[in-house]
Amino acid sequence: MRIVASYPIHIKAAGPGYAAHAIIESMIDSGADATLFCYTTELSLKSKFHRYVLPPRLKSLGYRLLSQETIRKIMEKRFIGALEKKDIAYLWPGSSVELFRKVKQRGNIIVTEKINTHLATSKPILDVEYSRLGIPVGHKQDFAGIAVENSKFELADYLYSPSEQVTGSLVKAGVPSNKIISCSYGLATSDIFSDDLIAKRKKKEITAVFMGRIGIRKGVLLLLDYWVKAGVQGILKLVGAIEPNVRQLVAPYLERPDIQHVGYCQDLKPVLQEADVFMLPSLEEGSPLVTYLAMGAGLPSLVSPMGGGSIVRDGQDGIIMDPYDSDAWVEAIRKVFADPKLRKDFGSNAHERSYYYTWPLVGQRRWEALRDRLTGRVGHHNSQVQ
Numbered sequence: 001m002r003i004v005a006s007y008p009i010h011i012k013a014a015g016p017g018y019a020a021h022a023i024i025e026s027m028i029d030s031g032a033d034a035t036l037f038c039y040t041t042e043l044s045l046k047s048k049f050h051r052y053v054l055p056p057r058l059k060s061l062g063y064r065l066l067s068q069e070t071i072r073k074i075m076e077k078r079f080i081g082a083l084e085k086k087d088i089a090y091l092w093p094g095s096s097v098e099l100f101r102k103v104k105q106r107g108n109i110i111v112t113e114k115i116n117t118h119l120a121t122s123k124p125i126l127d128v129e130y131s132r133l134g135i136p137v138g139h140k141q142d143f144a145g146i147a148v149e150n151s152k153f154e155l156a157d158y159l160y161s162p163s164e165q166v167t168g169s170l171v172k173a174g175v176p177s178n179k180i181i182s183c184s185y186g187l188a189t190s191d192i193f194s195d196d197l198i199a200k201r202k203k204k205e206i207t208a209v210f211m212g213r214i215g216i217r218k219g220v221l222l223l224l225d226y227w228v229k230a231g232v233q234g235i236l237k238l239v240g241a242i243e244p245n246v247r248q249l250v251a252p253y254l255e256r257p258d259i260q261h262v263g264y265c266q267d268l269k270p271v272l273q274e275a276d277v278f279m280l281p282s283l284e285e286g287s288p289l290v291t292y293l294a295m296g297a298g299l300p301s302l303v304s305p306m307g308g309g310s311i312v313r314d315g316q317d318g319i320i321m322d323p324y325d326s327d328a329w330v331e332a333i334r335k336v337f338a339d340p341k342l343r344k345d346f347g348s349n350a351h352e353r354s355y356y357y358t359w360p361l362v363g364q365r366r367w368e369a370l371r372d373r374l375t376g377r378v379g380h381h382n383s384q385v386q
Helices: 015-029 056-065 068-082 097-106 119-133 143-155 164-172 195-199 220-230 244-254 269-273 289-296 326-338 340-357 359-375
Strands: 002-007 033-038 050-052 088-091 109-113 158-161 180-182 207-211 235-239 259-261 277-280 301-303 318-320
Touching: 002 015, 002 068, 015 033, 015 289, 015 359, 033 068, 068 097, 088 097, 097 109, 097 143, 109 143, 119 143, 119 164, 158 164, 158 359, 164 180, 180 359, 207 220, 207 269, 207 289, 220 235, 220 244, 220 326, 244 259, 277 289, 277 326, 289 301, 289 340, 301 326, 318 326, 326 340, 340 359
Parallel strands: 002 033, 002 088, 033 050, 088 109, 109 158, 158 180, 207 235, 207 277, 235 259, 277 301, 301 318
Antiparallel strands: none
């Protein structure tokens, strides 16, 4: 059997697109026959298993001449044209419900990826936070989108879920548990810091780092409040683009000398090298890639359950807290900043654990889990399994 994957937008060397690339690459290395359809990729990721709408060097021209919807339709037409009877269709978010229906009509098994929690879970979480802050709702999640997502999951045979939080949201939304394949995301082996590199962190000021879009979802406004209340000696670095709807709310904090905005960085290694603590009080996530990177850098983590992404172990790699528990966050910040041994122990545990989540191992586990599910379906889909 062959896995034919679809990621219907440009693949960057970071983020979900990179995860799709790394997973397929690792599945191939584990013995799977797989290809990945995408619009195009960064030149550094160009691979033999990619199938492009346009060659990477023509990316800019394509975006000027074609709309995103046109690009998606072209790619989905090519995807359907390439799909053979025994192929497994692996559809990433952004694939249309029409593609799901066409693949289903052809009789192919559909596997899809759920990066974040089900929209029926994420929408009310975000609505509550926008209401608390007294600002207009800025997300695009609505009941029509929830209905479309439900339709896709009804058509899918299996769903990859990267965390307990995602799995819980799927089950709550009525997705049968036997459709869900629990897994994770990962990091490149080269993203794991050497012991020597970690040992070089010797500075006067302790630095905490938040990495991600600075908006509502990732709880950065809560973190800023907790940081001020904690009153520790150190620096909090915000690494990411500030979303327009929170710019005015964030601005007063950036006037403080102990809070710095670094902006978006594709290469996070220099940021991680200068950091001592990773903090991510996300309200809604799946399994954030930055959490894997922080563990690979040997950083202790202060995270919410969503921010921990089911990979941070409470009391071993860091501390997991409800994102709205102000007292717990303030206490944890003070505790970790005051105790260098605790930081070292958490960081060492996280660093050791990160090796379990390298992409080659993640891809292998995903491929084996899918293969086991498909083998179990032999009586029903004998033609799909070889």
